[in-house]
Amino acid sequence: MLGPMRQGTGPRTPRRLGGVAGAVGVGLLVVALLLPGRPFQTSDTAVAMRAALVAHRRAFVVSTWVAALGAAGFIWFLGELRARLSLNAGGDGDARATVVALGGLGSWLLTLAGMAVFAGLALGGRDIGTSTVPAAVGTGNVLIELGKLPLAAALVALGVEAPRHGVISWVAARLALVVAVVLAVSALPPFLADRGIWQFGSGPDLAGAVPATVWLLWLAVHVARTTADQP
Numbered sequence: 001m002l003g004p005m006r007q008g009t010g011p012r013t014p015r016r017l018g019g020v021a022g023a024v025g026v027g028l029l030v031v032a033l034l035l036p037g038r039p040f041q042t043s044d045t046a047v048a049m050r051a052a053l054v055a056h057r058r059a060f061v062v063s064t065w066v067a068a069l070g071a072a073g074f075i076w077f078l079g080e081l082r083a084r085l086s087l088n089a090g091g092d093g094d095a096r097a098t099v100v101a102l103g104g105l106g107s108w109l110l111t112l113a114g115m116a117v118f119a120g121l122a123l124g125g126r127d128i129g130t131s132t133v134p135a136a137v138g139t140g141n142v143l144i145e146l147g148k149l150p151l152a153a154a155l156v157a158l159g160v161e162a163p164r165h166g167v168i169s170w171v172a173a174r175l176a177l178v179v180a181v182v183l184a185v186s187a188l189p190p191f192l193a194d195r196g197i198w199q200f201g202s203g204p205d206l207a208g209a210v211p212a213t214v215w216l217l218w219l220a221v222h223v224a225r226t227t228a229d230q231p
Contacts, residue, residue, distance in 0.1 A: 019224025022077025028070030103154025114143030
């Protein structure tokens with residue numbers, strides 16, 4: 001009796017842990033992005049940026065570490081997703097499974113790189129030259145914003161391929177495609193606006209990432225609650 005029980009429960013444990021790791025990872029990224037307070041905007045003055053970096057020095061540094069910790073869980077989650085999508089996929093299916101993994105990883109790395117720029121500036125503290133702050137902060141904002149695009153690609157690949165392997169339903173897949181469009185479209189205006197509601201760090205910019213965050217959290221919980229052969 002012990003033999004069959006091990007066969008039935010063995011594969012489920014890592015699958016469930018993969019989903020849990022993904023949910024924790026996404027949650028940690030959200031916490032990391034919120035820790036330093038209001039995000040930098042394009043219209044902020046150099047003096048205001050420098051003051052924020054000095055005042056919230058520890059928050060910027062710790063948030064980067066938290067985001068990197070979340071990346072460890074998210075990588076595990078991406079590995080589980082790729083395994084499920086690659087199961088008996090072959091051809092284009094296996095290629096799209098790779099897009100999911102690389103898109104998710106690329107998005108996280110770009111976001112983490114942008115946060116690391118802010119952490120590096122904060123570590124400089126009062127020794128930072130005011131004239132260099134806007135360019136460095138702008139670089140961080142650009143990296144974080146560009147992180148939306150690989151994630152949009154991963155969501156499209158999930159929306160196309162995941163229903164075929166019972167990972168998610170067709171309704172959830174259609175939502176993934178809509179979320180991907182919202183995410184990609186929201187990444188463009190900040191590159192065109194120097195001020196106002198469309199600039200980096202503005203309400204619409206941040207709101208564009210909310211649907212993707214919620215959908216990924218749902219997916220991670222869904223993966224944790226199901227096995228590879230359950231939709």
